[in-house]
Amino acid sequence: MSATTGSAAATSYAHGSWQTPLLSDTIGVNLDRTVTAHGERVALIDRVTGVRWTYRQFVAEVDMVALGLLASGIVKGDRVGIWAPNRAEWVLTQYATARIGAVLVTINPAYRAHELEYVLNQAEIRMLIAATQFKTSQYAVMIEQVRTRCPGLEQVILLDDPSWIALLETGRAGDPAALATAQAMLSPDDPINIQYTSGTTGFPKGATLSHHNILNNGYFVGELCGYTEADIICLPVPFYHCFGMVMGNLAATTHGAAMVIPSASFDARGTLETVATERCTSLYGVPTMFIAELAEPELDTYDLSSLRTGIMAGSPCPVEVMKQVIDRMGMREVCICYGMTETAPVSTQTRRDDSIHHRTATVGRVGPHLEIKIVDPTTGRTVPRGEPGELCTRGYSVMLGYWNEPGKTAEAIDSARWMHTGDLATMDHDGYIAITGRIKDMVIRGGENIYPREIEEFLHTHPDILDAQVVGIPDPKYGEELVAWIQLRDGATLLDATALRDFCHGRLAHYKIPRHVHLVDEFPMTVTGKIRKIDIRETSTKLFADEQADRT
Template identity: 65%
Template sequence: MSLSYAHGTGSTALLGDTIGQNLDRAVAAHPGREALVDVPSGRRWTYAEFGAAVDRLARGFMGIGVAKGDRVGIWAVNCAEWVLVQYATARIGAIMVNINPAYRAHELEFVLRQAGVSVLCASQRHKSSDYRALVEQVRANCPGLRSVHYIDDSSWDALTDAAPAVTDAQLAAREAELSCDDPVNIQYTSGTTGFPKGATLSHHNILNNGYFVGEMIGYSEQDRVCIPVPFYHCFGMVMGNLAATSHAACMVVPAPSFDPEATLRAVEDERCTSLYGVPTMFIAELNLPGFASYDLTSLRTGIMAGSPCPVEVMKRVVSEMNMSEVSICYGMTETSPVSTQTRRDDDLERRTSTVGRVLPHVEVKVIDPATGVTVPRGEAGELCTRGYSVMLGYWDEPEKTAEAVDAGRWMHTGDLATMREDGCLQIVGRIKDMIIRGGENVYPREIEEFLYSHPQIADVQVVGVPDEKYGEEILACVVPRDPADPPALEDIAAFCRERLAHYKVPRRLEIVDTFPMTVSGKVRKIELRERYTRG
């Protein structure tokens, strides 16, 4: 009997560099190759130019007093400045805090306070969000926030203007103080307690994860990676940016946020060899009226992650988008993020029914959630992972960390999985109630806690129900305070839009008298899901 345990072996050793040291290697080896192309602004940098720009911004941060270990927030859409902040903060030992561009005021305030952000870099506005107004709304409650620097504004120039006050020798001395095990990034994941938790990641965590994800799809300095997925997720900044720079490949930013036309145009114009996305992004691209007119012959590979890919979509991605080596990845923010990945030569069945095999230098096992014992292959249980990729912990929350990472350093994912005899893993459900809507992780408890403050709601349970477009959609099951005056879906949506990111807003509503309960008094969410799942 084979047990559901696998250890990723490989002939390539883990990197012992900091992110700055690794970038230096790429700059030295390929100074003239393109490192970054920001399509909307028309700007482009060779590796030599990118390295110089990173150094200048790093010295600018030092010039305004950013010390090792200080938290620098980045609240912006995809742009070149986002990438520069990522590498500049890493170079000086600051900890970059990713802030979701969709956050509203109370979410922004929570992150700024919980992480102790002292310097914030931000877009000025995007779509309906006026970032300046939102920052001013919360600033009085964030006394630790010393300065805010808006992209394309004089306040941004103040950063680079501070660079001459710091010498190259001083920057080098700061870098010499850094260890690859130092924290370099905090990413917030929605929390089941109603508040997000800050997964704290080291240079070693994310640099190696990006590097090995790139290794699995054969990256080299010849590759040009189109990254339409958000940088504030590990998908963009680790699997995208760090996978590229650790192989001296080129990062291509097609648009500030996902735009299917801009993405395909960037692939064509920049001759991209790799394209990223969640399945809904690829579906949007394939369904463009002018899809056939784009020249995608430069594509070779790419990564699809976030939710399972329908077989027919995968067939079209391979045949019509020329992505014969496209890869499926599975992971979570707390594991930097990727634990398993399909390989370049895996067949269609593995790419559509599994999330691949364990990465090199990572372990996975499937356990009985009740006993912790590893189950036989083919049997469902909780997926756990261990290795260099497991986070340092949740920022300033040791108890929450201990709940997620056990004494053996195994990260408990909360996902139900089976391991096949060939070592491939299939995700069959979730122990936690997490909803994955269009690649965004949504935790019902956070929405429930917020909706409890609605004047017409006495009780509420939020569940995910299947949706053809987004994979899952958010359903709010509500017990009204006054059965004769129940809230309407639009009222609840409007109430949420002011305070919650758009992807957390319920799209369906059911008015109920009571909830199905277990003998011990817990709500049976699985029964709610089954009851309201539309065929």
């Protein structure tokens, strides 16, 4: 049914051909098609709340939220934020905003007040839908802390609160004709989602994605997984990221498959119980999630025989982990995906019949209807196969741009619409891509992309810190862990790792807080005065080798 082609010459270029054309629908119209074809099949299961909706019930709930938003004054193009862990209402909001053309701004549940404030203002969010609290995150409290500094924020709707119930009641009394009118005004090329991805020069940038971007990416990821209406997809990955809402939710709804929420945030035992009880056919996760599931003492007591496939993404998968996922969990067709938020997200994917070598040593081949190439970062010329260079992607998946940042957009997407990933890679003669490094200093910790510059700028707000440099070092549990080199001001008291973490706690997302701290009088420099992060990284790896080894 499909083929992946490269150029006749042995250059690092490939195009993914596919007999099925790109979808030309909006997300709402596509959902209607699924309801018509599979209305009585299960659409969504939330194990925490007990929600179990068929597609016909699901779309009725979605439309109730959509009508509530319209009645609240939300119109096409308005930004609506969602700040909550995984739950059924998150999915309703995703599809309801798409029905009316509002732009859903997905906010990381781990964000703290200063990060929330930035996103609310940068995206000019008119309405924020949020959980009241979850674990140690007091969302309602943090919203009140920043609300006076966010003049564009007009409405806050809290889940498990009368304000959410009121939204539903308003929607229940709404006129379906108003929703039909709103949906008729939409185009597949309209922006529909803003996802924030950390930048190398400070605050996060809002990757702006269209219906066309994410609907097609979800659909073709599902195609390569072999999804049909019979599939039941277990989603312990967060919805605020493309992994959950695109590769998960949209892959499901474009195929009439079921979405299953095992828990509000990842829980290894709860995930295994969900797979066994709901007879899930597919399971998602970053490698650390699968490692945790494999480490469960009672793993072999769970009946995982229904599993066929799944997706592992976020960081490289160790060979032994992949073998166990296939052998002990039965995921014989598990896929590896690679991409970035700016490409909606998947650009390459392994196929269901690929070898273990291809699923661990590579990130697969180019996806359907996409182009990839590897270029010399200096000259921009496509390199011969087997030679390293920067990986670039072009096609339907490339974002519209960074929200309100045309300069940053121009830096990432060239005049020929190639998205420059900043990742170093090679392409072999069969078109498989291996990621060999990163041009940028991005750190991947447990599947979370972290850019040190954002953390460094935050650390500069500490009164005793003169300068700070943050790098990643290898970690057996999370793939990488953060190290902060700190230069103190004259007369400042000593600052250790515990004190620094206390300073960051509640102000930075937990995964951005450095685990290790090293105090220095100066940083290694080049002759031109640039800090040599490569030297910092190498020295840190040696300095903290014993502590890291204790984490195995």
